Amino acid sequence: MTTLVWAGGLLRAEDDPIVAAGDHGWTVGDGVFETLEVKGGRAFALRRHLKRLAYSAARMGMAEIDEDAVREAVGEVLAAGTGLRRLRITVSSGTGPAPLKRGGGPHTIVVTASDSAPPTSCHAVRVPWRRNERSAIAGVKTTSYAENVVIMEFARSRGADEAILANTHGHLCEGATSNILIERGGEILTPPLASGCLPGITRGLALEWGAEEGIPIRAAAPGELEMSVLDEVVAGDAFAAVTSSTRRIQPLASLDRTTLEHGPLLARLSAVFEARAGLDADPGPRQPKQPL
Structure with a gap:
């Protein structure tokens, strides 16, 4: 490398x-x-x-x-x-x-x-630790990263390359190095910033570009996505993907060692993202009309 x-x-x-x-x-x-x-x-x-x-x-x-x-x-x-x-x-x-x-x-x-290659798939596990949405550095991309190192070592010990966390209320929050999208009930949801998650760049663009292309996608209301929604994903009643600058929009290939199917709306969102990113390599910052 x-x-x-x-x-x-x-x-x-x-x-x-x-x-x-x-x-x-x-x-x-x-x-x-x-x-x-x-x-x-x-x-x-x-x-x-x-x-x-x-x-x-x-x-x-x-x-x-x-x-x-x-x-x-x-x-x-x-x-x-x-x-x-x-x-x-x-x-x-x-x-x-x-x-x-x-x-x-x-x-x-x-x-x-x-020139390191980006990850080509995502295998995730749930972890026992929680994001503190009231932390002084909640939602901040800081070099104080030891917590994530511990979390990722736990994930790797279980054959995964990403870890999914709840916040202190037990609500779905984010991945250790990514944001998360859930497809269920004919729409795509992502935890709100109030959950303590990072305001991801890819997450924000997915919300904007997806909505502009007519895809039903939104930030969930606080508490709307319980951590138990991942049980629906494992059962095949919902679908999940992670977003990050290196993964873009990447469906979960497995969760807790259970192989998962890909969601059709998430696949459509990924295609929209790839097309829009190909047209504009430096999309300008957006002034949100509502909390994301």
Whole structure:
């Protein structure tokens, strides 16, 4: 696998030291990040990802991120490689004088890209842990990712590559690295942001593009999707798919080691997404008319 690295204003070797020992991104996970799909040498939905990066930084109480610097770094990385498929932007609050006290210095910005292939299927399991929808970082794409590492190790130990979580109320929330869509009763539902899920870029585009193409799709009302809806999926009475920047819209191939069928509405939504993404590699941010 080829990996390109940009840090400190320069393209660097993959094994170059690039982070100071006291950097808060390293010591306490005080940072934010975005993962983007790269196709044809372009980062898909870059404007939306940068908007969410800024939102995450604001929620973390970090200083405003220099978007121009990030764009320049992304451009240099993409220009330096061929066959790239995945890009990550990581921004920490920089070096701090103490573990829980930020300094006044600049952010640490690191951009990496690789040619690693995206996952071609999704095998998921339910896990015993829950997302805290009242957490200070609920819905924030932060580098404080140890919880997800533990969850994903649990999933892998059971032959899966994704984990599905409830929130503290027992409502369906999200995957460890994805959002989730449920097809039942002739419509597609996704947990609302109030559930504590991440405001996924692919999730948002699926809601917008699907509705524009006449597909019955919406964010569920708070509490409408109980975790027990996954029992319906296992029984074949409903269908499920996950969404993320690398998976796009990907049906669940299995849940808790039970092979699943693909939902017809979800298949139609996936086709719409692929067609629309092929026409516009950088769809602009949307101003929601209602909570999503």
